[in-house]
Structure formats: structure tokens, C-alpha cells
Amino acid sequence: MTGQLYGLMAEFESPEELEAATQRTVDAGYRKVEAYSPMPIEGLAEKLGFDTNIQYLVLVGGVAGLILGFGLQYYAAVISYPWIIGGRPFNSFPAFIIIIFELTILLASFAAVFGMIGLNGLPQPYHPVFNAPGFERASQDRFFLCIERIDGKFNVEKTTQFLENLDPINVTEVET
Numbered sequence: 001m002t003g004q005l006y007g008l009m010a011e012f013e014s015p016e017e018l019e020a021a022t023q024r025t026v027d028a029g030y031r032k033v034e035a036y037s038p039m040p041i042e043g044l045a046e047k048l049g050f051d052t053n054i055q056y057l058v059l060v061g062g063v064a065g066l067i068l069g070f071g072l073q074y075y076a077a078v079i080s081y082p083w084i085i086g087g088r089p090f091n092s093f094p095a096f097i098i099i100i101f102e103l104t105i106l107l108a109s110f111a112a113v114f115g116m117i118g119l120n121g122l123p124q125p126y127h128p129v130f131n132a133p134g135f136e137r138a139s140q141d142r143f144f145l146c147i148e149r150i151d152g153k154f155n156v157e158k159t160t161q162f163l164e165n166l167d168p169i170n171v172t173e174v175e176t
Helices: 015-027 054-080 093-119 135-139 156-165
Strands: 005-012 033-036 143-148 170-175
Touching: 005 015, 005 156, 015 033, 015 143, 054 093, 135 143, 143 156, 156 170
Parallel strands: none
Antiparallel strands: 005 143, 005 170, 033 143
């Protein structure tokens, strides 16, 4: 490999080993840490400090749908075509509820899907960890922990020694 160093990666055989190594890594003060696993591991995201604000994007999408649904119907029924039908007032809110509900759900769903794609950095057809030897097994039967070079505590020698003390199968350098 001749690229720039992206980070150091440790390979583990079991999810329990990966969880323990992740906890020790976070406890040691590393913050730019990522774990790769062929299956979901309960509580691993919390140990890594993974937090998403997708719920706020969904709320904004839902409120936008509510305002858009009400605004469209208000414009049509009160401003553009003010017809009195069945003795109801122009601004008959109960008649608007179905469209408001549908647009709220539609825009909240769009916000959830596109927000998730955006927050996950997708589409991402290439990532430096793909260069790590043996990383293709991350989708089969191996578990990986990567500490990125941009971490404030990262030092090649000390971080390599730290990862080796976690008792992995091997520790490799990941280059871009």
C-alpha cells in the first residue's frame, strides 16, 4: 500500500470480543472509532457514541406536510374557489383533516428516508476500510474495530500497541 494512512484496524472472531474491545477503546479516550460487523450487535452503537438526529428531520418533514396540506386546502377553499357547499364555512377544518394527515405522513416519510441516506453519507461506493486485508470477511464472519487517524489521541505506535493489547487476531494499517 502506498496511500495515506486512514487508521488502524483490529480483527476479532466474535461479537463479544468486539464489544469488549469497543468499550475499552472508548474508555481509553478514543472518539473516532468505528466497528464493522456482519450482523447487528445490541448496544454497540451506544458504546461507540453513535447518535443521530433523524427524529428532528422527521418532525420538520411532518410539520411541513401539515402546513402544506392546510395551506393548499385553505387557498383552494377560501381564496381561489370560495363556494359555500352544504352550509359549511369556507374554512371548514374538519374537511381538511384527511389531506393534512396524508401530507404529514408523506413528507415525514420522505424526510426519514432521505435524511437517513444523507446522514449515513450514502451513496458511498468506496471507503478506505475496503483496502484492509481480509475486510471482505466483515460481511461474513469477522468483526473489525477501526480507530481513525483524525482522532485526537491517535499515535501510530501507541495506538497499535493499544489495539494489540485488546487481543485481536491481527492489527493492520488502513490506507486511503
